[in-house]
Amino acid sequence: MKLKKSLALALTAVMLAGTLTACKSSGTTTGNESTAGTTAVIKSDTGESSDTGEKKVIIGVSADPETFKPYSSLYDWRYTMLCMVYQPLVLVSQNQEYKVMITGYEKVGDNVFEVSLYENIYDTAGNHFTAEDVVFSYGKAMESGNFSKLNSLVAIEALDDYTVKFTCDDTLVSGQFTLILSQIFMITQAAYEASADEMALSPVGTTGYVVDRYQAGANIIFAKSATGYWQTAKKGEEGYCFMFDTDNVDIVEYDFITESSQMAIALQTGAIDVASRISTMDLTLFEEGGEAFGTADTYELTGQHYTATFNCSEDSVCSDLNLRKALAYSWDSMGIVQMALDGMGEPATALNHNTRLDYDSAFDSWDYYDYNLETAKKYLQTYLDETGKAAGDVTITILVVNDTYLQKVAQTMQTYIMQLGVNCEVAAFDSVTRKSIRNSTEGWNIAVAKSTVTDQYLVSTMDMQFNRDKSASKAGGWVDDDTLQELLLAACKEETHTIQTVSAFEQYMKEQCYALGVCVDNVYLACDTWITELVTGPYDMVAPCASTYDWTAKK
Amino acid sequence: MKRYVIKRILLIIPVVIIVAILVFTIMYFCPGDPVSVILGGHASDIEIAAKRAEMGFDDPYILQLGKFLFNFFIKGDLGRSYITDQSVIEVIMARFPRTLIFSLACIILSVIIGIPLGMVAAVHRNSWGDRISMIFALIGSSLPNFWLALQLVIIFALRLGWLPAYGIGGIKYYILPIMAASLDGIAQEARQTRSSMLEVIRSDYVTTARAKGIPERKILIRHVLPNALIPVIQTMGNIFARSLGGALLIETVFSIPGMGVYLQTGIANRDYPVVRGSVVFLAVVFSIVMLLVDIAFAYIDPRIKAQYENHGKKNTLSPGRQQKGGA
Numbered sequence: 001m002k003l004k005k006s007l008a009l010a011l012t013a014v015m016l017a018g019t020l021t022a023c024k025s026s027g028t029t030t031g032n033e034s035t036a037g038t039t040a041v042i043k044s045d046t047g048e049s050s051d052t053g054e055k056k057v058i059i060g061v062s063a064d065p066e067t068f069k070p071y072s073s074l075y076d077w078r079y080t081m082l083c084m085v086y087q088p089l090v091l092v093s094q095n096q097e098y099k100v101m102i103t104g105y106e107k108v109g110d111n112v113f114e115v116s117l118y119e120n121i122y123d124t125a126g127n128h129f130t131a132e133d134v135v136f137s138y139g140k141a142m143e144s145g146n147f148s149k150l151n152s153l154v155a156i157e158a159l160d161d162y163t164v165k166f167t168c169d170d171t172l173v174s175g176q177f178t179l180i181l182s183q184i185f186m187i188t189q190a191a192y193e194a195s196a197d198e199m200a201l202s203p204v205g206t207t208g209y210v211v212d213r214y215q216a217g218a219n220i221i222f223a224k225s226a227t228g229y230w231q232t233a234k235k236g237e238e239g240y241c242f243m244f245d246t247d248n249v250d251i252v253e254y255d256f257i258t259e260s261s262q263m264a265i266a267l268q269t270g271a272i273d274v275a276s277r278i279s280t281m282d283l284t285l286f287e288e289g290g291e292a293f294g295t296a297d298t299y300e301l302t303g304q305h306y307t308a309t310f311n312c313s314e315d316s317v318c319s320d321l322n323l324r325k326a327l328a329y330s331w332d333s334m335g336i337v338q339m340a341l342d343g344m345g346e347p348a349t350a351l352n353h354n355t356r357l358d359y360d361s362a363f364d365s366w367d368y369y370d371y372n373l374e375t376a377k378k379y380l381q382t383y384l385d386e387t388g389k390a391a392g393d394v395t396i397t398i399l400v401v402n403d404t405y406l407q408k409v410a411q412t413m414q415t416y417i418m419q420l421g422v423n424c425e426v427a428a429f430d431s432v433t434r435k436s437i438r439n440s441t442e443g444w445n446i447a448v449a450k451s452t453v454t455d456q457y458l459v460s461t462m463d464m465q466f467n468r469d470k471s472a473s474k475a476g477g478w479v480d481d482d483t484l485q486e487l488l489l490a491a492c493k494e495e496t497h498t499i500q501t502v503s504a505f506e507q508y509m510k511e512q513c514y515a516l517g518v519c520v521d522n523v524y525l526a527c528d529t530w531i532t533e534l535v536t537g538p539y540d541m542v543a544p545c546a547s548t549y550d551w552t553a554k555k
Numbered sequence: 556m557k558r559y560v561i562k563r564i565l566l567i568i569p570v571v572i573i574v575a576i577l578v579f580t581i582m583y584f585c586p587g588d589p590v591s592v593i594l595g596g597h598a599s600d601i602e603i604a605a606k607r608a609e610m611g612f613d614d615p616y617i618l619q620l621g622k623f624l625f626n627f628f629i630k631g632d633l634g635r636s637y638i639t640d641q642s643v644i645e646v647i648m649a650r651f652p653r654t655l656i657f658s659l660a661c662i663i664l665s666v667i668i669g670i671p672l673g674m675v676a677a678v679h680r681n682s683w684g685d686r687i688s689m690i691f692a693l694i695g696s697s698l699p700n701f702w703l704a705l706q707l708v709i710i711f712a713l714r715l716g717w718l719p720a721y722g723i724g725g726i727k728y729y730i731l732p733i734m735a736a737s738l739d740g741i742a743q744e745a746r747q748t749r750s751s752m753l754e755v756i757r758s759d760y761v762t763t764a765r766a767k768g769i770p771e772r773k774i775l776i777r778h779v780l781p782n783a784l785i786p787v788i789q790t791m792g793n794i795f796a797r798s799l800g801g802a803l804l805i806e807t808v809f810s811i812p813g814m815g816v817y818l819q820t821g822i823a824n825r826d827y828p829v830v831r832g833s834v835v836f837l838a839v840v841f842s843i844v845m846l847l848v849d850i851a852f853a854y855i856d857p858r859i860k861a862q863y864e865n866h867g868k869k870n871t872l873s874p875g876r877q878q879k880g881g882a
Contacts, residue, residue: 064812066639145609148594148602200641216649217812218723257721258816259808261705265713265720432587432825470601 055551056251057531057544060263060272064217064256068203070137070185071144077276079183080541081254083243084222085124086185086205089115089134091241092178093538095357098241101129101186101206111152111168111494113177118239119162124225125204127188131158136189149179171470174497175357175457206230208246209545222252242546243537252544267526268292273554274527274534276542280344283524296526301540303345303523304450305353306409309465309515313441313478317394322386324513325369326379327396327446331416332371337519340408344524348517351509352451356458360503368516373419380420391421399437399444402428405521410448413518441478448518458502459492466514467492479514530554556853556864563849567842572628574838578831579623580616588612589637589825610637623831633836634828636821643832646817651836653723654813657805658798660733662791665740670787672741673748677756678775688745695742704735704808721810732809736802740794747790751783758782784855792848796841 065078070086072078083091091098105115121129138156141147152172157165168177191204203211208229213221229246233239255272257263264282266272278286278298285292310318310327318324333347349368354361384391396417400406410426417424427444429437437443451461465476466488487508491501509515525542527534530553537543590606607613611622626632633643676688711731712720718727755761756779764774803815814833821829853860 066636067641069640072639145606146593151602198640200639215723215812216646217816218810255722256810256812258806258810259721262708262721262808262810265708269712269716269720271720271722430587430823432589432591432823433585434587435591436587 054250055248055549056253057249057274057547057549058253058255058272059274059276059542059544060255060257060266061276062256062258062260062263065220066216067200068211068214069198069200070187070203070205071141071146077539077541080537080539080543081220082185082203083207083537084209084252084545085203085207085211086187087207087244088182088185089117090178090181091243091538092182093243095355097178097182098243099239100241100244102181103239105181108165111170111172113166113168114159115164115166115181117162117164118231120230121206122227122230123188123191123204123206124208124210124227125188125191125194126227127190127204129186129188129206130161131164132161133188134158134164134186136192137186138184140187140192141184147183149176149183152176153180170493172494173457173463173492174459174494176460178457179460207244209252212251217256219253219255222254224250242535243543245545248546248548249544264292264526267296267528270528273531274525274542274544276525278524278526280342280524283344283526286526294529296528297531297534299525299527299534299536301523301525301536302353302355303521303540305348305520306406306448306450306518307348307351307515308413308518309447309449309477310513311441311445311447311477312514315441316445316478317396318445318477320383320387321513322379322383323394326376326383326420327417328369328513328516329372329376329379330420331413331518333517333519335371335416336409336412340412341405341519341521345519345521348520350517351506351515352458352461352517353520356461358458358497358499358502360499360506362503363506366507366510368510369513376420380422392423395423395425396445397443398424398426399434399447400426400428401431401434401449403450406448406450409518413446413448447477450521459497462488462505463492466509476515479512481512481514484508484512484514528554556860559853559864560846560850563846567839567846570842571835571839572624575624575627575831575835576620578834579620579827582825582827582830583616583619585825587825589827592824592826593637627831627835633832636829637826638824643828646829647814647832647836650813650817651840653811654799654802654806654815656729657733657736657802657813658795660729661737661740661798662795664733664737665744665791665794669741669744670748672745673750673787674752674775674780676745676749677752680753685749689749692742692745692749695738696746698738700735700739701804701808703738704732704805707731707735708808721808723811728809732805732811735808736798736805740798743790743794744787748783748787751786752779755779755782781855785852785859788848788851788855792844795844799837799840 061077061081063077065081068082068085070082087100089099089101091100101117101121103116103118105113108114115134117129117131117134123129135156135158138150138153142150142153152168153166154169155165155167157167159165166177166180168180186206187199187204192199195202195204201211201214208225209222210225211220212223213219224246229244231239231241231244234247235242235245255266257266257272260277260279261282263272263275264278264285267275267278268285275296283298284290286296286298287293310316310324312319312324318327333349337343337345337347349366350359350363352359354364380391383389384394398410398413400410407426407428410428414424414426427437428434438447463470466479466484468480468485484505487501487505490496491505523540525534525536530550531547532550533548535543535546535548537546588607590603590610590612594602594606611619614622626634633647635642636646672688672691676685676692679685708720708731711718718731720731722728761774761778764778765771799814800818802813803819805811806813806815807819814837817829818833818837820826821833
């Protein structure tokens, strides 16, 4: 028995030592030494080889698009991946609007626009793309019902072979027409009707690339089309768009890596050249002192904006302004960044990030409930005096999706809130369940969510979240406020959309404390050192066609 | 025996129907629906409500269940994914072989390694052989397989560079996942074999066989092992079933597009056709596996075979004995 115990202890110790050794992320090796003996290169068995001299890059992504249908549900990363074969009329990225397939557009009436196409557009099957194909593409998109941004589009008509008229209704908000042009992929009717599966596995688009091979759940390989790319404009010339440049790379392979720690391992072993996302823990591997220092370059991008929205329905204690203010003053955004995001981010206060095209930089200097426990306690006391409750009678429920960082942010907020003496719990669910709870008046008091920092207008998000005419849950957190609605509509409408109206809305939201920003996290990409410049496109996803490579240095 | 097998095959039908009704009902009562996923995070609640009505989610439970059962069992249509619009059965047929490879490999390894390990433990009871085997079995049962998977990746892919860290392709892509997935099965088989053999080894007929001078090896192979195999085969069936549905962690770590990941994604997205189709498919496969296990019992143990053959017959005595009043 004694021997058994000793053996069990010894084996446990060995296992623990093995774990600690295998998991070691920093050490005394220098960058050069760490590449010499600790890693080895395995080429993934893709059937394609850069030994033929073709320029090939392999990108690790976390999920498979599963279908190439242009009008299926579009997640952020799917959009960028599908941009390898399809093009929208306009692309919005990095605060810039690129006229991809159009020479221009103009407003010709109330919410009526005319768009002019390039005349030499051909898809990879050789079909000529005309205005009728634009009408067809939008018709298919509207038919799918998957694009709520098209709800404002009333009619679309081909005026001639290369001019299209878009007619929208009064619900069109400022900046939304650009979204209408940028979110829908263009296809030719001929190619679509020739496809046996609605282009699910055999997409035909207007870029210079085609799907060469697709293994569901494993990888996709895009290769240059034999028909070439219709757009001949080079960098700096009119009509050029970085996302669709065909000069930099011949073959792009996306490998689907579902486990986040495997992404870093795949980069270290050389199985991939680019990790489209790496966690903050794995980031340290590639930084100075890390075991893989010098083997990869890392890029930091502004990630997602975390917003806290209060449930202002009668079923929630947060319907009281004093309590909302007490809670808002009780948490420290900088502290949340340090504790929940390991310092990899920055505090936020405004409703959305400053990359929004209509963000007023004056918002940065406003007092958005900076952390002040004394002030928080004063507001709480006012609330308790008015309601006759004790602090211990109040329970605040923070609702989040069961995402690692969201949960950490919520737990940190919970710690801060409990300093007030109230009870606080975190309710984490999968996204679908969370949404159904969020749309009800019960079960939550504060909803913390994160949204991708895109280049969209601030008003389009405000309209989606706070317009009570568009939301069954009134405005965001069950707010039924005529003043809010009035200010929102003034800010959103094209004719009255100005910095002043946007600012007025933001000011009112701040005063009423219906919602406010919490923090912004950073996202990290990493790539092999032979990639001289890694460029990102919409949704901060890797744009392989735009990146530059030193092919002579590739292993 | 044939009648028994046919009867068991026919019994699969009500099992599958009940499983289908159960999975439909569970998904029906789960909060949330796929419409919010289909329309994306930017859809308003009014748009979601309109889409729900269009897709029939506002119909009463009985009506939805009826349509589902009709499409499923009469038309044989497992449906199409709400998210990708791909045929569920086509995707299952593409993914299931990969999961099957793991499950079969787990079974084979558990037989090849687990049973001999258990035999060694039983034969050398309370000696070094027994202790080492059982410590190995204990470690195998205790180690979380996702942890083991990551350790194997770090050692064999990252440090040694012998094997790929993820993905699918040739045989080398399956080595690490199978190693990670099969350890638990090997441990279970070893422990079950040891336990069953110890029970049988103490039997009178084994003592008699030894007394008659039969070599120990022959006793073990011809007398002890066949009698100890029933619970061992039962365990094999359980291992197979668990590896079918529980391959999710291994598939996630190694980025293998199998049934586990497909089902898990379907559940997260409330993709009802995917969940229903996958669960019912797995239920059918599991039922067939259990049938094979029971048939295997019959071939190993003649008593069980006799039971199957006589099942349903009221009087199993021979006519002669009946006439004598059963005396």
